[in-house]
Each structure stands twice: as structure tokens, then as C-alpha cells.
Amino acid sequence: MDNGAPHLATHSHYDRLGGHEAVVNLVDAFYLAMDTLPGAATIRAMHEPDLRATKAVLVKYLSEWMGGPKLYSPERGAPMLRRRHQPFRLDSAARDAWMMCMRQALSEVCQDAGLRTELDAAFFKVADFIRNTEDGGQERAHPGRPRETHPGQVALPHQSKA
Numbered sequence: 145m146d147n148g149a150p151h152l153a154t155h156s157h158y159d160r161l162g163g164h165e166a167v168v169n170l171v172d173a174f175y176l177a178m179d180t181l182p183g184a185a186t187i188r189a190m191h192e193p194d195l196r197a198t199k200a201v202l203v204k205y206l207s208e209w210m211g212g213p214k215l216y217s218p219e220r221g222a223p224m225l226r227r228r229h230q231p232f233r234l235d236s237a238a239r240d241a242w243m244m245c246m247r248q249a250l251s252e253v254c255q256d257a258g259l260r261t262e263l264d265a266a267f268f269k270v271a272d273f274i275r276n277t278e279d280g281g282q283e284r285a286h287p288g289r290p291r292e293t294h295p296g297q298v299a300l301p302h303q304s305k306a
């Protein structure tokens with residue numbers, strides 16, 4: 145019922161971005177950037193030549209992470225992204241190359257500047273959290289409190305999944 149009060153419903157990042165189609169477009173643009181930007185060559189080489197399966201998993205993950213349909217965890221379990229990225233050498237250069245690709249993708253797919261800023265910050269937290277290699281090359285210890293949450297949520301210590 146509309147009682148004239150201001151509209152207080154909060155929309156998920158998923159809805160604000162444009163739903164499933166927008167997430168698919170974001171993931172396509174992200175991996176196209178990774179395939180073509182020279183600064184992304186090192187992280188591209190960590191992936192299989194054929195990106196189709198990887199893309200499908202990232203679509204499912206991002207759908208859930210942005211507050212849309214839970215497509216990832218029923219199939220793959222808890223994300224545990226830090227553990228799943230352990231085989232790869234992720235230093236600050238890898239993190240920044242990943243962010244460069246995601247920023248390029250967001251600039252193409254997300255017209256809402258405010259949403260872009262929010263997602264950029266949320267992606268950076270995850271990318272930095274899963275960084276496992278110091279710039280000198282030594283292993284980086286687990287930074288403690290996990291930050292891999294829906295961008296609009298605050299992680300509680302007992303919700304640790306990483």
C-alpha cells in the first residue's frame with residue numbers, strides 16, 4: 145500500500161546494475177579487457193585459453209555477490225575465494241591488473257556513476273583480501289577478517305567463509 149511515505153526500499157546492486165543480462169555483459173566485457181589489455185597479460189596467462197567455463201562461474205558468483213539469485217553456492221559451495229585463488233601468485237600488480245579489467249568493464253556496462261564507485265570499492269576489497277603474495281615475492285599471511293561479502297553487507301566474524 146502506498147501511504148505517501150518516501151520510497152525506502154533498498155535495491156540490490158544486482159537490480160541497480162540491470163539484472164542477469166547486465167551481469168553477463170559485465171563478465172564478457174571483463175574477460176575481453178583481460179584478453180586485450182597489455183597490462184593484463186600476466187593474469188590472462190593464469191587462465192585457460194578457453195574462457196567459457198570461467199565466465200559462466202563468474203556470472204553465477206557475481207549474481208549472488210551482488211544480491212541477485214543465488215546461482216553459485218548451491219553448485220559450488222561456499223566461495224572461499226582466498227583458498228580458491230591460492231594456486232595463483234596474486235601480488236599487488238595482479239590485483240591492480242584485475243581491477244583495471246573490471247574498471248574497464250564497469251565503464252562499458254554500468255552507466256550509474258554512483259553504483260560504479262560502490263562496486264569499484266567492493267571489488268577492490270575482495271581483490272585485496274585474496275592477495276596472497278607480498279610484492280617482494282614472499283607469501284602473504286591471511287589478513288584476518290574476511291571482506292568477501294555482499295557489498296551492502298557488513299561481515300560478522302562468525303560469518304567467516306574465507
Ligand code: HEM
Pocket residue numbers: 187190191192197198201202205220225228229232234238239240242267270271272274275
Ligand atoms: C586479484 C586478481 C585475481 C586474479 C589474478 C584471479 C584469477 C583467477 C583465476 C586464474 C581463476 C581460475 C579460473 C578457472 O579455473 O577457470 C579464478 C577463479 C575465480 N575468481 Fe578470480 N582472480 C582475481 C580476483 C578475483 C576477484 C576480486 C573475484 C571476485 C570479486 C574473483 C572471483 C573468482 C571466482 C568466483 C572464481 C571461480 C571460483 C570457483 O572455482 O568456484 N577473482 N580467478
